[in-house]
Amino acid sequence: MPDVNELKVHDVQISEVPSFGLRGQTAFKKVLTFFVGSHGPFVREYPPGQGDTAQMRADIEHQVVELRRLVEGQE
DSSP states (O other): OOOGGGGOEEEEEEEEEEEEOTTSOEEEEEEEEEEETTEEEEEEEEOTTOOOHHHHHHHHHHHHHHHHHHHHHTO
């Protein structure tokens, strides 16, 4: 089984970047960037009005679970 520290989430950053709609309107989308152990960076983008804390946590956890499945399959 892999060491727990190998899949520790770190360097989490949340930023807002401008995005442009079909009619040229400007809005800000959220961009989540994070690492899991030595893997990453992983990037998730959320349209304006989406990307709350619960969703971001769920997305990070999903990535950790997927990596754990891959790492465990290598042993």
